[in-house]
Amino acid sequence: QQQVKQSPQSLIVQKGGISIINCAYENTAFDYFPWYQQFPGKGPALLIAIRPDVSEKKEGRFTISFNKSAKQFSLHIMDSQPGDSATYFCAGGSQGNLIFGKGTKLSVKP
Amino acid sequence: EAGVAQSPRYKIIEKRQSVAFWCNPISGHATLYWYQQILGQGPKLLIQFQNNGVVDDSQLPKDRFSAERLKGVDSTLKIQPAKLEDSAVYLCASSSTGSNLELFFGSGTQLSVL
Numbered sequence: 368q369q370q371v372k373q374s375p376q377s378l379i380v381q382k383g384g385i386s387i388i389n390c391a392y393e394n395t396a397f398d399y400f401p402w403y404q405q406f407p408g409k410g411p412a413l414l415i416a417i418r419p420d421v422s423e424k425k426e427g428r429f430t431i432s433f434n435k436s437a438k439q440f441s442l443h444i445m446d447s448q449p450g451d452s453a454t455y456f457c458a459g460g461s462q463g464n465l466i467f468g469k470g471t472k473l474s475v476k477p
Numbered sequence: 478e479a480g481v482a483q484s485p486r487y488k489i490i491e492k493r494q495s496v497a498f499w500c501n502p503i504s505g506h507a508t509l510y511w512y513q514q515i516l517g518q519g520p521k522l523l524i525q526f527q528n529n530g531v532v533d534d535s536q537l538p539k540d541r542f543s544a545e546r547l548k549g550v551d552s553t554l555k556i557q558p559a560k561l562e563d564s565a566v567y568l569c570a571s572s573s574t575g576s577n578l579e580l581f582f583g584s585g586t587q588l589s590v591l
Contacts (some may be wrong), residue, residue, distance in 0.1 A: 405545070
């Protein structure tokens with residue numbers, strides 16, 4: 368079973384702080400690493416994604432850092448806001464087949 | 478553009494009963510996926526269609542689960558007979574091509590098996 372391990376399981380951050388979620392993967396054939404955001408009662412929605420040929424990708428307040436040699440990647444949310452409170456899933460995949468982590472429930476306190 | 482449509486939104490059944498879920502993907506999306514999301518876990522792929530052909534069904538419990546995508550548009554996932562451990566949210570997703578890995582998810586069907 369090719370797993371994607373995600374930590375922490377839950378995270379509480381003050382408004383304006385930095386949220387950091389980490390993931391590790393096993394399958395070196397993976398060539399696509401997305402982060403999905405899920406609000407209660409909704410399906411996951413793509414937040415940001417990276418390919419293994421770059422070490423970092425930034426979109427607004429969201430940054431993915433990627434370490435190919437360590438087979439790890441992380442999501443950084445700068446200036447975290449209460450509206451960012453959701454569950455975040457990392458994933459790895461290739462050829463359209465994504466393996467998801469177990470998720471991190473983020474709570475941003477005002 | 479309209480998103481991925483799923484119905485019903487909720488379903489409660491007794492164990493050993495049958496249930497069916499329906500999905501209509503985003504117009505023009507050739508690839509359709511069914512995922513199972515158990516409470517507190519990430520989505521797990523059950524089956525992937527490319528147009529009306531199956532690309533991957535390696536994690537589909539074929540003794541009780543079946544899925545079809547007639548005419549390469551909407552899709553139905555069926556469970557017969559249901560077990561307690563099938564209680565989960567069943568998510569449908571679509572993408573424009575098999576190599577475009579951005580998945581667009583519907584809101585899912587929450588199944589409770591009693």
